[in-house]
């Protein structure tokens with residue numbers, strides 16, 4: 001296992017998979033992807049998160065002419081579809097997703113280590129990561145690379161390397177709540193009451209103390225199976241997902257919340273009489289933890305006014321969507337109809353460390369902007385951009401912040417990442 005790589009991508013969520021594939025396709029010889037679980041997908045599989053939130057212009061129909069994100073994300077959509085694992089452009093099957101991502105990694109000849117945890121980084125100089133320390137069944141090893149891409153969702157590599165990171169908002173140290181997604185099967189969906197009626201009964205159950213959940217209503221989605229309902233409705237507040245003790249407490253607390261919710265549904269909601277608790281996600285879902293401080297900090301204003309930057313590596317139009325970090329309520333703010341904003345390359349460039357890019361959830365942004373950019377399609381697009389950028393950095397023997405972003409954007413255009421009518 002002692003081998004020097006060109007690029008090591010840590011974290012095999014959608015961001016990391018896209019980063020590793022795009023680096024490899026851009027001509028980099030040795031790309032290693034490291035993932036702590038035995039399967040890929042991150043929150044899309046280990047968090048059972050569903051469905052894809054909008055990758056279309058703001059409040060426009062889900063039609064190709066309104067689509068903002070293509071490239072590797074589109075390939076994932078196409079492969080899911082081929083396995084009957086995609087419906088209505090955004091409802092996907094997590095098991096199909098696991099296979100799709102495995103196949104893409106293998107087809108692109110990316111080296112991969114599953115069941116491998118990145119536990120530390122080693123720096124020879126203050127601003128340069130020399131190697132990362134990984135732990136797995138073979139033992140403990142230091143893996144070297146010229147460039148590192150942090151796709152851990154929690155900015156683990158950046159944090160361990162000393163990159164300044166933020167948590168929570170200006171007003172509070174708490175980030176968005178964690179949620180365990182779960183599914184209930186054998187539901188007679190045809191006979192379910194309206195959402196309003198379910199919410200009314202839920203509020204009464206909370207008042208009676210039957211359900212101990214600060215969430216204001218029941219958040220649920222259809223799935224690809226007619227009798228299965230997906231719930232994204234538990235809420236664990238004021239816990240830090242990067243603190244092992246608090247994460248453990250969150251997992252313990254959320255499981256009983258899931259079952260309280262299930263018992264409430266079965267007892268009080270028409271259509272659930274014969275249902276059973278089908279599955280919970282392998283881990284609690286983490287919306288927000290660390291956010292790096294990078295060369296640009298994307299703000300809520302940038303998002304809501306549809307700011308486009310010279311170095312926008314992808315575009316997104318999902319709402320500012322903040323589940324209350326400390327209680328009840330959810331804040332939603334939308335962009336103007338048809339609008340979208342850009343995510344600048346500079347948000348992927350951490351302060352302090354030169355040979356590191358950070359992509360996905362923890363890029364440099366405010367708490368409010370993060371609540372929009374965190375969705376799966378834009379994370380995948382950021383991963384593709386990060387992998388391509390890292391390859392160009394190595395090709396030109398420069399540092400990531402020295403990269404001429406017009407070359408990066410040209411490469412992303414060539415690779416079909418952008419819609420034809422929004423080029424740069």
Ligand SMILES: Cc1cc2nc3c(=O)[nH]c(=O)nc-3n(C[C@H](O)[C@H](O)[C@H](O)COP(=O)(O)OP(=O)(O)OC[C@H]3O[C@@H](n4cnc5c(N)ncnc54)[C@H](O)[C@@H]3O)c2cc1C
Nearest residue numbers: 011013014015036042043053118153285286360361375376
């Ligand atoms: C409850 C919930 C609901 C959501 N709802 C939606 C939704 O409806 N639609 C939508 O589009 N998005 C939604 N999101 C957001 C979205 O799922 C995530 O923000 C996105 O998937 C993040 O992708 P990522 O690849 O950047 O990070 P992750 O998916 O978190 O992937 C990180 C990967 O790195 C691995 N890893 C972490 N640390 C280490 C380490 N130290 N060593 C090795 N491996 C490591 C993890 O196992 C994981 O596979 C939701 C998120 C949550 C939690």
